[in-house]
Amino acid sequence: MSLKNLVTDWSRYRQGIEEGGFQHYEHRWGMTIDLNACIGCNACSTACYAENNLAVVGKERFAKGHFMHWMRVERYWDENYAEQQHPEQGASFLPMLCQQCGAAPCEPVCPVVATYHTPDGLNAQVYNRCIGSRYCNNNCPYRVRYFNFWSYYESSWPEPLNLQLNPDLTVRDKGVMEKCTFCVQRIRVAKDQAKMENRKVRDGEFTTACAQACPASAITFGDLMDQDSAVTKLWARHEVARHDDKGRPVQEQHKEHPELRGYRVLEELNTDPSVMYLERVREELA
């Protein structure tokens, strides 16, 4: 620990989107979720449970709000269908996960820097550093952070289910916050592999568990810094603007254009999320 550490590392830590953010880094992992394709099957959520050692909490705890699903599939009902013969046709789904914001509200409020921005543009959560003040979740507009209210591991994986735990990451005990990491363990493996082979990470070389499991291919994952990646092209096609290094939108979206379905959730809060959603299109009711 030195003064240099405080001054240089700290000032680097402080760089938000306003100061140019993390544009000079190698990757910025991003995602697109096509709600037209989503069938609400929860495969993404299940895959996430398996990949990330998420605790299965059981009905009672879930009802109390003690759940741990990093990827949750939200269900909404279109009110226009309420009077129809089949109101369930008005159902739509929104898979919600950590938006890996470029200007994340959760980061500055953590008293011990347990949550911080990685050079990959991810919001990292350091379980060992977390003291459980839960301020991050209070400041998260999407409420996608989950707290270990209990020692879930004691009952989540009764024998022999413990054998299916992913050895690439930890099992968390009570008192720490956790959330979607964009399968950071997979990112690490891919980056290490690319580094060993002295090349860049190729688009589609790996993907997150949710994207891999989606039967409808609604989820596209990739590097937004890579101009040729599928996810960058989707973002560009739908004219959803990431911010440039001055914090300005790169291009304005023509909201009236019917082909442009892309949006980011609660974008007006200026959190600069890394997840773009493609709006669901329905036929108009007579």
Place this chain on the structure above:
Amino acid sequence: MNQNALHHDKDIRDDLAWAQINKDILKSLENPRRGYWYSIIVCLILLAIGFTAEVIQYQQGMGMSKNHPHMWNLYIATFIFWIGMSHSGTLLSAILHIVHADWRKPIYRFAEAMTTFSLMTALLFPVIHLGRLWNFYWVIPYIPSRGTWPNFRSPLSWDGFAIMTYLTSSALFLYVGMLPDLAIARDNTTGWRKRLYSTLSLGWRGDDRQWRVFRKAYMLMAIFLIPLAVSVHSIVSSDFAMSIMPGWHVTTFPPYFVAGALYSGCAAIITLFILLRYYFRWEEYMTLAILEKICKLTFAIAMMWTYLNLVEFASVWYGHDVYAKEVLWGKMTGAYAPAFWSMMFFGSVLPFTLAFQKLRRHIPAMMAVSILLNVGMWLERWMIVSPTLSESFYPWAWGVMWPTITSWAIVLGSFGWFGLLFLVFVKIFPSVSMYEVKEMVYHRKLAREKGVAHGAVHGHAGGAQPAHSPSMKKEGNP
């Protein structure tokens, strides 16, 4: 004016002998009424309840008191409540000290003790509410071997600094202000008490040089404490104001919190005033005239708090932010509406009882009112924390949570902890400042004699504004 009525309206009898004052105050170290011991028992029971709940929560996990959108709850609300309560000790002893309002003299000592002990109670809550409370010291910049700093951008770490600074300063202020009295206690006691007071009084002899240095130091500390107290609660308010959540991200929060703090502190002073007066039979010192003055002060602060409340509502309405409006509307009409409207009633309507002289001088009424005012202020803190969590930006995560038994038990336990600290303090240390009461009696006497000489009448008005009385210009050393 009738001589008898005049006598009743005085803040303190000006014919009290100094030896009598010593005797009356030091008696509190020995024989309180039985009510004192009952209060100790009640506090011990509350503390035991809270402690048991905390042990269970520690072993089981925070699921005992929290759920998904409600990451903060009663603990943080009660934390703000106790921090707030600590502010009036400083108000009474520091602000009223530098403006020479001498009626504070018989009552500031216990108010300062209240400050220190409510801070010590408040300090428990951020620790209790942590998921891994055994790591709480990571918030302190202690330069660990791993080279990790706390996050200096987080209002929670500011909280740590602010509260520790305030606790140290107010404890020091309490101690320094007590030095001459500790010396008096040293000279009048035997046994372990004598040894204790001899050590604590730091060789105070009361010579001229000591008094001069003492006055300077005390005044300096008073001046230092005032901005500190204001900044402490402003920083606590930034836990909320610095977030982006509707209902928390409010510009007026710092003054609103400070006003609320002074308000609940003043109400608590009234409660403790009445209790101490009862325990130690201090009718001569804690007079109705002084009670009336605190009541008036409380009334003024209550109106300030009400005004800031209205400002907040108006700015939400005028700001036209859909989320903020939704949260405010939810507070007023949603599940928390009963708590919200009780808060408005206790905080803004009930203080009008303080506007009536009959009620101000009626001890049981004031006891009830002061407790209810604090109930209102506690509700206020709860209504800051919970409604926003139950209804913020993201509708999927909307949900009301009522506090669990565990959190109630810990909140009650904190009252036991505070009460116990306070009651032990008043039994060991003189909780009325003897030397300052003597000073007050002396000045009042001088003022009366001069007043008689000039043919003027010094009633309660003269008592309330001693700074205008000619005798105050000369600092006497009793």
